[in-house]
Amino acid sequence: MRGMTTPAAVIVDAAAYAQAVEDAVSAAAAYYKGGTSPLDDDTYDRLVRGIADWEAEHPGQTLPGSPTGKVAGGAVEGDVPHTVPMLSLDNVFSAEEFTAWTASLSRRIGRDARRFSVGPKLDGLAIAARYSGGRLTRLITRGDGTAGEDVSHAIGTIEGLPEKLDEPVTVEVRGEVLMTADQFAHANEVRTGHGGQPFANPRNAAAGTLRARERVYTVPMTFFGYGLLPLPDTGTALAERLNALAHSELMALAADLGVHTSARTAVPDIVAETPEEVLVRVKEIAALRAELPFGIDGIVIKADLAADRQAAGSGSRAPRWAIAYKLPAVEKITRLLEVEWNVGRTGIIAPRGVLEPVVIDGSTITYATLHNPADITRRDLRLGDHVMVHRAGDVIPRIEAPVAHLRTGEEQPIEFPAQCPRCGSDIDTGEERWRCAQGRNCHLVASLAYAAGRDQLDIEGLGATRVVQLVEAGLVADLADLFGLRRDQLLALERMGETSTDNLLAAIAKAKEQPLSRVLCALGVRGTGRSMSRRIARYFATMDTLRAADAEAMQRVEGIGAEKAPSIVAELAELAPLIDKLAAAGVNMTEPGATPPPPADAAPDGDGPAAAPAEGGPLDGMTVVVTGAMTGSLEKLSRNEMNELVERAGGRSSSSVSKKTTLVVAGEGAGSKRAKAEQLGVRLATPDEFATLVAAFLD
Numbered sequence: 001m002r003g004m005t006t007p008a009a010v011i012v013d014a015a016a017y018a019q020a021v022e023d024a025v026s027a028a029a030a031y032y033k034g035g036t037s038p039l040d041d042d043t044y045d046r047l048v049r050g051i052a053d054w055e056a057e058h059p060g061q062t063l064p065g066s067p068t069g070k071v072a073g074g075a076v077e078g079d080v081p082h083t084v085p086m087l088s089l090d091n092v093f094s095a096e097e098f099t100a101w102t103a104s105l106s107r108r109i110g111r112d113a114r115r116f117s118v119g120p121k122l123d124g125l126a127i128a129a130r131y132s133g134g135r136l137t138r139l140i141t142r143g144d145g146t147a148g149e150d151v152s153h154a155i156g157t158i159e160g161l162p163e164k165l166d167e168p169v170t171v172e173v174r175g176e177v178l179m180t181a182d183q184f185a186h187a188n189e190v191r192t193g194h195g196g197q198p199f200a201n202p203r204n205a206a207a208g209t210l211r212a213r214e215r216v217y218t219v220p221m222t223f224f225g226y227g228l229l230p231l232p233d234t235g236t237a238l239a240e241r242l243n244a245l246a247h248s249e250l251m252a253l254a255a256d257l258g259v260h261t262s263a264r265t266a267v268p269d270i271v272a273e274t275p276e277e278v279l280v281r282v283k284e285i286a287a288l289r290a291e292l293p294f295g296i297d298g299i300v301i302k303a304d305l306a307a308d309r310q311a312a313g314s315g316s317r318a319p320r321w322a323i324a325y326k327l328p329a330v331e332k333i334t335r336l337l338e339v340e341w342n343v344g345r346t347g348i349i350a351p352r353g354v355l356e357p358v359v360i361d362g363s364t365i366t367y368a369t370l371h372n373p374a375d376i377t378r379r380d381l382r383l384g385d386h387v388m389v390h391r392a393g394d395v396i397p398r399i400e401a402p403v404a405h406l407r408t409g410e411e412q413p414i415e416f417p418a419q420c421p422r423c424g425s426d427i428d429t430g431e432e433r434w435r436c437a438q439g440r441n442c443h444l445v446a447s448l449a450y451a452a453g454r455d456q457l458d459i460e461g462l463g464a465t466r467v468v469q470l471v472e473a474g475l476v477a478d479l480a481d482l483f484g485l486r487r488d489q490l491l492a493l494e495r496m497g498e499t500s501t502d503n504l505l506a507a508i509a510k511a512k513e514q515p516l517s518r519v520l521c522a523l524g525v526r527g528t529g530r531s532m533s534r535r536i537a538r539y540f541a542t543m544d545t546l547r548a549a550d551a552e553a554m555q556r557v558e559g560i561g562a563e564k565a566p567s568i569v570a571e572l573a574e575l576a577p578l579i580d581k582l583a584a585a586g587v588n589m590t591e592p593g594a595t596p597p598p599p600a601d602a603a604p605d606g607d608g609p610a611a612a613p614a615e616g617g618p619l620d621g622m623t624v625v626v627t628g629a630m631t632g633s634l635e636k637l638s639r640n641e642m643n644e645l646v647e648r649a650g651g652r653s654s655s656s657v658s659k660k661t662t663l664v665v666a667g668e669g670a671g672s673k674r675a676k677a678e679q680l681g682v683r684l685a686t687p688d689e690f691a692t693l694v695a696a697f698l699d
């Protein structure tokens, strides 16, 4: 858990102070009046703390409108007076601050504070529910703390707040109204279905819904009780009893009366005897936060005993007997830059949002899940939108909704793919979740198309469309089947004439001669792209030696560490039948120019030899970076082929220029890498000069 919150905003002068007050007041107004604040909670908190800091340093200059020291930042008023003020809570952000608070509480009550009630700080809105003779008669918001707004119209839409208690008592139940994740999803569905803008998060949704009158639809919310107090006409006996009960006893009574409390959740309020026990519970609740079906933004710790509460008393803004231990914010507003479409193992095409990087609880978030195209349409998301991003624990970050009132008009519609982004086939859009028409075969199509690609087996004429044809006709079920294709089978396919058939067969036959590095790359073992495949192939020289390698041997290849090695070994073992089938089909399984390493027991300890580049070549011992467009005799070579050439000639290929670089081959349009080489004094060569240097190795 993070110890401290993000720092307060820095306010430099009186003008900045006035501006900050204005910003905070308008954000608080939007927040409490059911709209969507342009500031996320964390940013708002920082702003208010900055305002408080400035006011502390400039006594007497506090503006009357300042949000400091006011319930709800002074943003709201109401016309129904509260019998007992509805206060805010002071915050702590770390174990140290909490311990300091318990010490000040002990001083205040003149004895060691003990017995604390510890429970979740629910992220919704405070509400007072008045019961008369057991009947729910009135619902009032917190307002400015002394008077709130009558929202009795919401009676009947709030689960956990019964219209009739189990006893005919006259009491006020206080608690939090919120939307659970399911209720929030439902609310947005209904709202957008009625042409409205979606709410940015459950809290805004609850606030907006609670205040809305005369809506043609209703959406449910949930209530959690956290207080029970007498009203003026409660009868003396009950009033005295309530005032004498410990908080934990009051909550048990509320539950007995039929009110929903935290007791029925995964994070019930508990009584802790000591501050240390409180901190243990704080950790437990924090750990459960991500899995809760409702939002919490902290833990509330209260002196449990009535006598302690009375002795501690309250300030104008917050009681002294309770404190909120705030948890790091899990929501931030950032911008949606792009949407990527990824195809899963089953062929489901899922959108993923690319975000302007934003730090949430110490991690930089750049991606967030989006559900499906229908959901994007429903929520009216656009590129460039400000979006509320939610990330709790290890759960994948998600985009809650656009913050519609921050739109500039520059936002662009999100384009949906017309073809499967993985294999190019049609898309089945019949269901909400789109799926590649190839279904599970999509991966096969994609992996075959990849294997046939220019940097792998380089089979000309075997693009995604043709692969789809082959798979659909049932002619290939794996990579090795390609090498068994017959002329008559190909000729029977649509759009396959004699010439294209013969060309394809010739290209497939030629592919059998590819070096081991490319065969390995074609297999698509995770973590072995083009350059890693070359390194592995050069080190082991033959597929047999490679397959005989255990994780320890695998780690002798430069760049393969303790984590990657076992997964490569395991994946190769999994691919054994396919590799056997490829070998049986006559596919080459050796790396020209490389020799297998000595047997394991002869290998020296430690790191062992690095993947051996060809010895005695003109680039022996050199680290070479290729950048820019190649010209002359190298013009047709892809970057991968250039790297292969570097390694054939004894060098190491690298993609970034550093002090260790010995040569930079800079082609046309070379930019930053060339500049860096010049700055570091690394030797530069033109493509022509380089071609002369490695002439003997050009095929």
Ligand code: IVH
Residues within 6 Å of the ligand: 086, 087, 088, 089, 119, 120, 121, 122, 123, 124, 125, 126, 127, 175, 176, 226, 300, 318, 319, 322, 324
């Ligand atoms: S007790 C005198 N318990 O947090 C105030 N409040 O930031 C005593 N809140 O206004 C409140 N969960 O709306 C209490 N378990 C909980 C709470 C809780 C959420 C809210 C409440 C309060 C706000 C202060």
